[in-house]
Amino acid sequence: MTFRKYLVLAGVTLFSAVGDTLLSRGMKETGGISWQHLTSIFLVVLHPPIALGILFLFAFFACYLTALSWADLTYVLPATSLSYVLLALVARFFLHENVSLSRWLGVLLISAGVGFVTQGPALTHKPRTAGSHPSAEPAVTEAQQ
């Protein structure tokens, strides 16, 4: 894993957190969409926070696809869940919302899960030579690229 690849994974986390926040803020400002006024779904994308949110989610998707081009699905997916952790931190320290104990526990579990995965190799589905230690693998896959 190079520094550039960690940047892509950071982009996955950051862009989805910002995009989701903008979308939810935009949807609250416009009010609920009723099934009677389905055209409002199309007009709503012109609302600035929602348009910006969609732009960020496109950036997220580009980073997500880039990460999938050199890493396992089971490596990238836990990284996407880090955006929930980021949102909880933003809610607590920037928006000064109350974050309950069970939410902090959730943050802890997700962080632990991501930590477990990132310790291992990013790409595993190439056949492994017998007896090699898992931690020796990233160097092998990096060299093969």
Place this chain on the structure above:
Amino acid sequence: MSQIYTWCAVLLIVLTSTAGDVLLSRAMKQVGHVGQLWRRRGWLAVMGRTLRNMNFLLGIAAMATAFYALLFGLSWGDMSLVVPASASLTFVASAAAAKIFLHERVDRRRWLAAVLVAVGVVLLAR
């Protein structure tokens, strides 16, 4: 009765988003290392190769189905049930699907991570 509908929606979301993730992952492995392709051929080649990939198109279709299933699920059940239930089950289902269909080596560490993240998502959404 509406509870059965809600759980059917959750099941559909989990199945389609897992299928979408597996298809997208397979597509991007076929496209190849995006960074290197970008440097050698430019971003148009990356876009073209991705958009013409059959697995990519199927993956997008699966993701779109998951999105509409989520909308229907939200109209039948509570958001506080549908969103965390489908998100956390998707993590576990994806780990299984990645092992079966993508031949990823899902060792004990990755199973543990999938379960930890799944439980964490449920706790966060409460």
